[in-house]
Amino acid sequence: MTAALRFDPIRLPEKCRQLRKEVRAFLAEEIAAGTFSPFKPNREDTDVPAFSRKVGERGWIGMTWPKKYGGHERSFLERYVVTEEMRVANAPTRRFFVADRQSGPILLKYAPEHIKMDILPRICRGEICFAIGMSEPNSGSDLFAAKTRATKTEGGYLINGTKIWTSSAHIADYMIAIFRTSQPTKENRRHGLTQFLVKMKQPGIQVNPIGQITGQYEFNEVVFTDHFIPDDHVLGEIDGAWKQATSELAYERSGPERFLETYYVLTELVRAVGPEPDTRAAEGIGRLVAQVHTMRRMSVSVAGMLQAGKEPVVEASIVKDIGTVWEQQLPHRVRELAAFVEEEVGNRETLEQQLSFAIKTAPKLTIQGGTTEVLRGIIARGLGLR
Amino acid sequence: MSESENIVVETAEKIFADLADAQEVNRDKKGEWKASLWKALTEAGLPLSWVDEDLGGSGASLAEGFGVIGAAGRFAIAVPLVETMLAGWLLAQAKIAAPEGEMTVAPASPRDRITLDGDGTLSGRCRGVPFAKAARHVAVLATAANGASIALVEAGAARIEPGLTLANDSSDTVIFDKVKPATVKPAPRGFDQTALMLMGGVVRSLQIAGALESMLDISVRYSNERVAFEKKISKFQAVQHNLARLAGESAAALAAATSAADAIVTAADFAGDAVFLEAVAAKIRCSEAAEKGGAIAHQVHGAIGFTIEHILHRYSLRALSWRDDFGSESYWAVKLGERVAARGADELWPLVASR
Numbered sequence: 001m002t003a004a005l006r007f008d009p010i011r012l013p014e015k016c017r018q019l020r021k022e023v024r025a026f027l028a029e030e031i032a033a034g035t036f037s038p039f040k041p042n043r044e045d046t047d048v049p050a051f052s053r054k055v056g057e058r059g060w061i062g063m064t065w066p067k068k069y070g071g072h073e074r075s076f077l078e079r080y081v082v083t084e085e086m087r088v089a090n091a092p093t094r095r096f097f098v099a100d101r102q103s104g105p106i107l108l109k110y111a112p113e114h115i116k117m118d119i120l121p122r123i124c125r126g127e128i129c130f131a132i133g134m135s136e137p138n139s140g141s142d143l144f145a146a147k148t149r150a151t152k153t154e155g156g157y158l159i160n161g162t163k164i165w166t167s168s169a170h171i172a173d174y175m176i177a178i179f180r181t182s183q184p185t186k187e188n189r190r191h192g193l194t195q196f197l198v199k200m201k202q203p204g205i206q207v208n209p210i211g212q213i214t215g216q217y218e219f220n221e222v223v224f225t226d227h228f229i230p231d232d233h234v235l236g237e238i239d240g241a242w243k244q245a246t247s248e249l250a251y252e253r254s255g256p257e258r259f260l261e262t263y264y265v266l267t268e269l270v271r272a273v274g275p276e277p278d279t280r281a282a283e284g285i286g287r288l289v290a291q292v293h294t295m296r297r298m299s300v301s302v303a304g305m306l307q308a309g310k311e312p313v314v315e316a317s318i319v320k321d322i323g324t325v326w327e328q329q330l331p332h333r334v335r336e337l338a339a340f341v342e343e344e345v346g347n348r349e350t351l352e353q354q355l356s357f358a359i360k361t362a363p364k365l366t367i368q369g370g371t372t373e374v375l376r377g378i379i380a381r382g383l384g385l386r
Numbered sequence: 387m388s389e390s391e392n393i394v395v396e397t398a399e400k401i402f403a404d405l406a407d408a409q410e411v412n413r414d415k416k417g418e419w420k421a422s423l424w425k426a427l428t429e430a431g432l433p434l435s436w437v438d439e440d441l442g443g444s445g446a447s448l449a450e451g452f453g454v455i456g457a458a459g460r461f462a463i464a465v466p467l468v469e470t471m472l473a474g475w476l477l478a479q480a481k482i483a484a485p486e487g488e489m490t491v492a493p494a495s496p497r498d499r500i501t502l503d504g505d506g507t508l509s510g511r512c513r514g515v516p517f518a519k520a521a522r523h524v525a526v527l528a529t530a531a532n533g534a535s536i537a538l539v540e541a542g543a544a545r546i547e548p549g550l551t552l553a554n555d556s557s558d559t560v561i562f563d564k565v566k567p568a569t570v571k572p573a574p575r576g577f578d579q580t581a582l583m584l585m586g587g588v589v590r591s592l593q594i595a596g597a598l599e600s601m602l603d604i605s606v607r608y609s610n611e612r613v614a615f616e617k618k619i620s621k622f623q624a625v626q627h628n629l630a631r632l633a634g635e636s637a638a639a640l641a642a643a644t645s646a647a648d649a650i651v652t653a654a655d656f657a658g659d660a661v662f663l664e665a666v667a668a669k670i671r672c673s674e675a676a677e678k679g680g681a682i683a684h685q686v687h688g689a690i691g692f693t694i695e696h697i698l699h700r701y702s703l704r705a706l707s708w709r710d711d712f713g714s715e716s717y718w719a720v721k722l723g724e725r726v727a728a729r730g731a732d733e734l735w736p737l738v739a740s741r
Contacts, residue, residue: 005599005633005636005637007644007645009641009648009649085739088735088739267731274727275728282727284723285719285726285727286666286722287670287715289663289667289734290667290670290718291674293642293738293741294642294668296738296739318630318633318637322635322638377623377626379633380627380629384610385621385626386621
């Protein structure tokens with residue numbers, strides 16, 4: 001076989017059952033207290049610092065990290081349960097989710113000890129928010145075309161240039177960004193970029209909001225003008241960011257957030273059709289449930305393989321490819337199936353509002369965090385085609 | 387997979403590779419390969435994998451048998467191996483000893499019924515029974531007023547109207563008109579026709595997933611050989627992205643089918659939500675993958691894949707026709723949708739998250 005894909009039928013361990021109960025009870029309390037509404041999917045509009053701290057107090061941020069940095073040394077499968085329950089409940093996780101999934105693990109691997117001791121415990125307590133500085137006005141999927149310069153100066157670097165489409169930059173306390181420290185070489189066009197920890201809300205950083213087609217202002221342009229970053233904020237090898245970018249991606253690509261982004265419309269459709277749907281609605285719902293079940297089994301399988309120390313890079317890319325395409329199509333399928341829902345059904349307005357938001361959100365799902373085209377290129381490489 | 391599972395599956399794979407090579411089977415218009423393959427499979431005890439030794443079988447585990455079925459899918463095996471396995475498994479539920487030779491099961495559709503009448507005879511009409519014409523015995527799940535029964539019937543006692551699948555394998559209508567079974571016993575408590583359909587559906591799902599693995603494999607290989615516009619077609623981005631999508635469909639089918647098989651291995655019975663959701667979802671998703679994935683495999687191959695000489699159709703047409711057995715994806719989607727709706731919106735996520 002040229003391509004032996006593996007999706008072991010991994011089950012969540014028994015201890016996840018209790019954890020799931022705790023997470024659901026916590027979310028129910030927060031919903032009852034009015035912190036957020038599970039029916040309002042535009043959670044990115046709600047910035048709830050107090051919610052993040054409560055999640056931190058529960059020990060659900062940095063769950064897999066070492067205890068000495070404030071982590072809890074639990075498994076990726078336990079983290080999986082917390083992530084999916086929060087996502088399905090439409091909980092406002094934006095303040096801590098990026099740090100929990102991506103930024104924290106990068107710091108754990110590449111930051112000097114004193115920075116880890118300073119920042120990681122604050123992430124775990126839900127006190128600080130991270131952004132990711134990858135894209136630039138002329139460098140999106142082609143990461144290695146980044147031009148924003150980090151010029152060596154005494155004790156650190158001066159940053160000049162612009163990052164763009166940076167989610168949460170307007171509320172973020174830190175950003176992990178890549179900047180150009182050298183020109184690419186003839187042999188390696190990926191050479192010359194370095195990963196940095198950027199402290200936001202400092203001189204030389206201007207954050208300009210960008211409106212999105214959903215009506216939200218969730219991403220930003222971030223302009224750096226002679227912004228100073230000290231030497232100890234370099235993460236990993238100078239000029240060698242390209243070597244560091246790949247290993248974390250499996251975690252980033254295959255989580256429940258990669259197929260559950262618009263899941264709420266399916267729940268609401270089931271509510272709208274009632275206990276005795278017609279054949280058309282029943283078949284449509286049955287197919288969608290079969291599809292989401294399959295996606296989840298694939299995603300849990302990758303999480304379990306990662307936990308076991310394997311590197312299912314191709315499998316993780318497949319999960320994101322078909323997961324994001326699925327969550328993008330879901331609101332359109334639900335809209336079709338909802339066409340014959342009775343006028344007077346109780347949740348009609350909720351369903352319509354959700355569909356409107358989900359349909360507007362859908363286009364970004366196959367772009368953010370690695371486009372479908374980039375993912376299929378990675379899969380093709382794994383298949384031995386390039 | 388445990389070591390013993392590996393040994394059983396490797397035995398099957400070796401026999402398939404030696405005696406059911408797709409290229410050679412495709413060339414053999416008279417079907418002479420079938421007899422030697424069946425003989426080797428029988429000598430290895432594979433057709434009765436799921437029958438305990440005291441009932442005449444080889445006593446392999448459920449997991450080992452599912453592994454063999456996945457391999458049979460990868461080789462698009464067209465002798466009634468998995469049907470005989472399923473029949474032996476059905477008979478074993480009622481502790482009926484399995485006879486020698488090819489078997490199949492009836493009904494093979496959730497919409498057909500065989501009734502066990504007061505006089506001890508079986509009546510009913512079953513369409514799409516795989517390999518009935520080739521079978522010496524049929525394992526029957528019959529329904530009666532007081533519950534389900536399992537019966538062993540000599541194939542000659544029923545009337546068989548021959549039919550063919552998309553892949554030209556036999557798929558026949560079997561008519562039981564007051565047929566006296568060789569043996570009949572009550573099914574264990576809770577075992578009914580739905581249980582047989584779910585098991586059959588998972589078997590077909592594993593075969594589809596296996597066929598898709600092979601379609602991906604031969605499509606990737608072909609794209610690395612075929613030259614057009616002065617380069618290998620694997621270097622064209624459009625072809626790469628198509629193959630990446632085929633990999634996705636193959637992966638989804640594999641994940642759904644192996645997860646459903648695992649659910650059956652670990653479940654106490656077929657009655658709960660766990661097996662129902664997993665088995666039904668696998669049949670739906672694998673059937674969808676058979677369509678989408680098979681179309682891409684053909685697209686990559688171009689005209690050569692549309693010829694009878696090329697082996698692609700052995701996998702693509704079987705995967706498509708396996709969708710129809712033991713309940714189509716549309717049938718199960720309606721049943722799953724009805725169950726989800728009856729439980730209510732707030733029970734959907736707990737159901738999905740329970741697996």
